[in-house]
Amino acid sequence: MQASTLTLAFAVALLASMAVKLWLATRQMRHVAAHRDAVPAAFAATVTPEAHRKAADYTLAKGRFGMLSLALGSAVLLGWTLLGGLDALNVVVRDLVQPRWGNLAYQLALLTAFSVIGAVIELPLDWYSTFRIEQRYGFNRMSTRLWLGDMLKGAAVGAVIGLPIAALILWIMGSAGSQWWQAWWFWAWVAWVAINLVLLVLYPTVIAPLFNKFEPLPDEALKTRVQALMQRCGFAAQGLFVMDGSKRSAHANAYFTGLGAAKRVVFFDTLLKRLSPSEVEAVLAHELGHFKLRHVVKRMAGIFGLSLVGLALLGWLAAQSSFYVGLGVNPGLAAPNDALALILFMLALPPFTFFISPLMAHVSRVHEFEADAYACTQADGSALASALLKLHEDNAATLTPDPLYVRFYYSHPPASERLAALPAP
Numbered sequence: 001m002q003a004s005t006l007t008l009a010f011a012v013a014l015l016a017s018m019a020v021k022l023w024l025a026t027r028q029m030r031h032v033a034a035h036r037d038a039v040p041a042a043f044a045a046t047v048t049p050e051a052h053r054k055a056a057d058y059t060l061a062k063g064r065f066g067m068l069s070l071a072l073g074s075a076v077l078l079g080w081t082l083l084g085g086l087d088a089l090n091v092v093v094r095d096l097v098q099p100r101w102g103n104l105a106y107q108l109a110l111l112t113a114f115s116v117i118g119a120v121i122e123l124p125l126d127w128y129s130t131f132r133i134e135q136r137y138g139f140n141r142m143s144t145r146l147w148l149g150d151m152l153k154g155a156a157v158g159a160v161i162g163l164p165i166a167a168l169i170l171w172i173m174g175s176a177g178s179q180w181w182q183a184w185w186f187w188a189w190v191a192w193v194a195i196n197l198v199l200l201v202l203y204p205t206v207i208a209p210l211f212n213k214f215e216p217l218p219d220e221a222l223k224t225r226v227q228a229l230m231q232r233c234g235f236a237a238q239g240l241f242v243m244d245g246s247k248r249s250a251h252a253n254a255y256f257t258g259l260g261a262a263k264r265v266v267f268f269d270t271l272l273k274r275l276s277p278s279e280v281e282a283v284l285a286h287e288l289g290h291f292k293l294r295h296v297v298k299r300m301a302g303i304f305g306l307s308l309v310g311l312a313l314l315g316w317l318a319a320q321s322s323f324y325v326g327l328g329v330n331p332g333l334a335a336p337n338d339a340l341a342l343i344l345f346m347l348a349l350p351p352f353t354f355f356i357s358p359l360m361a362h363v364s365r366v367h368e369f370e371a372d373a374y375a376c377t378q379a380d381g382s383a384l385a386s387a388l389l390k391l392h393e394d395n396a397a398t399l400t401p402d403p404l405y406v407r408f409y410y411s412h413p414p415a416s417e418r419l420a421a422l423p424a425p
């Protein structure tokens with residue numbers, strides 16, 4: 001592979017993905033704006049014109065912000081790669097760290113410096129999204145203090161978990177041999193899968209409680225009802241918890257977390273406040289559907305399969321000097337380039353994988369329909385319908401998205417399609 005071929009392929013993918021994203025965002029905003037003043041006929045009885053207009057304005061505000069983020073993100077990506085940002089950072093960190101502390105310290109320092117700079121660039125965007133957009137539409141519940149605290153805690157957790165993982169992966173990359181069974185990318189993949197499974201167990205019990213309070217579901221009547229549902233569905237979970245989601249946002253949610261016997265059901269307090277017991281039951285039945293229909297396992301298998309392909313590709317690319325040169329970086333001759341390869345790969349991959357996102361979104365939407373159908377066999381279908389409508393309204397999700405935008409991005413079908421697929425009450 002020639003360096004100039006890679007440069008060209010990357011530039012074309014970046015420009016093409018940007019053009020498609022801009023086109024889709026414009027379509028979506030035009031479509032929503034054109035339908036801002038008329039509630040669709042199917043929702044005329046259930047959605048007020050005010051709620052409909054609020055959803056349109058919220059969608060438009062997020063759309064404009066998304067365009068700004070896209071422009072900034074693309075500029076940063078170009079800055080890191082073809083304009084030489086990563087190369088400059090690499091030279092500084094390498095000269096500073098490697099002679100004194102060695103190869104591993106240099107590579108960890110490079111990964112850390114890259115992550116910190118990336119996070120600092122993201123900071124104003126996150127602040128604007130939380131304290132301008134979410135705030136304006138009444139969703140934000142965070143103070144600046146909590147926002148800052150979250151950020152510092154997130155960085156600490158990221159360092160405590162991320163640095164040992166990075167050290168392990170770099171060690172595997174550095175000790176690869178020339179035999180086929182010594183290929184680093186395969187063993188890195190094995191380690192990656194194992195780490196993910198461990199994190200799946202640790203997340204609900206150790207990590208999530210650092211950010212939120214989890215209390216056992218206090219409502220006995222609801223608890224009995226939910227346990228009866230889980231028994232009907234043949235589902236074992238270790239506990240039912242309420243999370244103080246209202247600490248940060250008014251958006252409502254419910255989810256399953258954990259693995260095997262350590263699974264838990266988590267309700268946001270905002271969800272319990274808003275939905276009736278039969279609606280909570282229906283929402284939970286939908287989530288159970290994802291487990292019973294093996295969506296969760298299929299999804300994980302898909303992600304693990306794709307990461308094996310990705311790592312194999314990186315295994316091949318990392319050994320070619322044109323991979324580095326083509327993306328604007330000079331590989332070192334006296335130091336390992338594994339951290340550099342990891343960073344470049346993370347930067348260069350998204351413009352290419354963007355074009356398979358409609359496929360992933362499609363699979364996800366099919367799963368949502370299936371889980372809805374399952375929920376209707378285990379709980380009350382009309383309760384599911386009213387719950388979906390309430391959640392849609394509370395999240396100010398638009399009822400009139402652009403159909404093509406939906407095909408590309410929506411992991412959940414729009415409300416109109418979802419409600420239409422439910423059996424008539």
Ligand SMILES: [Zn+2]
Nearest residue numbers: 286290368371
């Ligand atoms: Zn779902």
